[in-house]
Amino acid sequence: MPLIIAIDGPAAAGKSSVARALAKKLNLLYLDSGSLYRAMAWKVLQKGIDPSYQSEVENFCHDLNVIAQHGGQVFVNQEDITHFLRLTDVTRLSSLISTYAGVRQKLLKIQRTLAQAGAVMEGRDIGTVVFPDANIKFYLSADLAVRGERRYQEMLAKGIACDLKTVTDEINKRDDSDKERAVAPLKPAPNAVIIDSTALSLDEVIDQMLQQINNR
Numbered sequence: 001m002p003l004i005i006a007i008d009g010p011a012a013a014g015k016s017s018v019a020r021a022l023a024k025k026l027n028l029l030y031l032d033s034g035s036l037y038r039a040m041a042w043k044v045l046q047k048g049i050d051p052s053y054q055s056e057v058e059n060f061c062h063d064l065n066v067i068a069q070h071g072g073q074v075f076v077n078q079e080d081i082t083h084f085l086r087l088t089d090v091t092r093l094s095s096l097i098s099t100y101a102g103v104r105q106k107l108l109k110i111q112r113t114l115a116q117a118g119a120v121m122e123g124r125d126i127g128t129v130v131f132p133d134a135n136i137k138f139y140l141s142a143d144l145a146v147r148g149e150r151r152y153q154e155m156l157a158k159g160i161a162c163d164l165k166t167v168t169d170e171i172n173k174r175d176d177s178d179k180e181r182a183v184a185p186l187k188p189a190p191n192a193v194i195i196d197s198t199a200l201s202l203d204e205v206i207d208q209m210l211q212q213i214n215n216r
């Protein structure tokens, strides 16, 4: 059985940074499932499909072959589209199309294939739906204000013009939609280890997770 470590939680809780660090320490593949939803959203945008037409979006996404590589590079039908994944419109659209069952179904298969040799995988439904039998599941969260500030600083560091309130409101809205959707909503798996990173540094979160992993 390949080793699967699932890390779920709301936006900007620090999942990517800890998942990447754990994967490196444990010599496992790192997979960011959000990047797959973002990749689909980018192609829908580029194609100019009205995203409110669910079946049209689902049919279009059905024919896309999305691959995420260790390190975060993402390819759709062999085209490297990594550069577009963090655009504001892509973020917004990823949240909408992630409510579509057909899109999730397609990505479910892709995620299971990508992680077949084991992975540290982060997302919203990894421990609940994608890998319900994962060896260990974490649910990483933090207060909204802290997550807003972290995402704001990340965007500033990337040179993206933004303001703290808009960034915080945007992640709050996306979290609500992710928690309330009918298909694969964001919630802790029943057996997940819950970590609140509000007052913890990145290293402290990683240490807590490593301790839990070593205990098993």
Ligand code: CDP
Residues within 6 Å of the ligand: 010, 011, 012, 013, 033, 034, 035, 037, 038, 091, 094, 095, 096, 098, 122, 123, 124, 125, 126, 174, 175, 178
């Ligand atoms: O990086 P950030 O936490 O802001 O978001 P992300 O992980 O890149 O995910 C973008 C969006 O994709 C989320 O807001 C969800 O709507 C969707 N998503 C999902 O539904 N299921 C996943 N396993 C991962 C992401």
